[in-house]
Amino acid sequence: MIIQIEPQSDVPIYTQLTNQMIEGIARGDLQPGNSLPSVRSLAADLGVNMHTVHKSYQELEKKKIIRIVPKSGAVINLPKKVNLRDPLYKRIVAQCKPVIAEALVLGMRKEQIQALISTMIEDFQEKKAQNREE
Amino acid sequence: MIIQIEPQSDVPIYTQLTNQMIEGIARGDLQPGNSLPSVRSLAADLGVNMHTVHKSYQELEKKKIIRIVPKSGAVINLPKKVNLRDPLYKRIVAQCKPVIAEALVLGMRKEQIQALISTMIEDFQEKKAQNREE
């Protein structure tokens, strides 16, 4: 899987990495059960510091997306049964809220927003299906 | 409109302020044409520095949500006709993407995500309708 880091971005490197990992999993480039590369090797590949990658992995673990086995490696978790009461999902709502509000304020209609979200989800799932074929 | 700043949050104060302003407009607490309080008075109200409020206003202007008339004040813009090619909306997609990907990875289904977004939008519009009644 190809990861592109933009050092000039206002988004911190470790966040860029975290997001691209998550999107990679959503796309099926990385699958549950797979191991992530070691912090050292990935850092070398990306040309960033070991600690930056480590911080990203810690973030992914906090989000329950991977589990880290000490002295071994990071493994992508299987999706759990969704429980909307879980604080995990409240955080998702919290992150979405300002963006949805902004869309509304800029004049987007409910249907437009929903269409946007729909195509976004379908994009991920389409690429996931393609990854299953290979 | 009541604004609540949490100084301990990991979200910068100016971002908290920007988001709450946007949500206030989406809710109809603030309406297009209304003036925002001056940076000095709002800073005094919130107990934060003038420059922090100023930064938030600059952010709102960059998002085309308000216009700032030099030496006068900040006024909430009327929503323009939506043109999805506008970089404004690309930024909205860019902000949504990692959150949607995270929801998918955590096991949420398309319908669940859409339901979540729907209720969020309806919440805003409901409160907006209530504000019109008064």
Add this chain to the structure above:
DNA sequence: AAATTTGTTATAATAAATATAGAACAGAAG
């Protein structure tokens, strides 16, 4: 068994972002 690689932890240094403070200016509003 030995060598390498692993995550982890610690310390240090630098740069950038965040927040506050105070001052000053010129135009708008009263």
Add this chain to the structure above:
DNA sequence: CTTCTGTTCTATATTTATTATAACAAATTT
């Protein structure tokens, strides 16, 4: 005319982000 406005400037303190080394003990590889 006086006050208030956004704006700009300098300065400072704090936090965050990033890199750089180094070391340790467990896991893996050779």
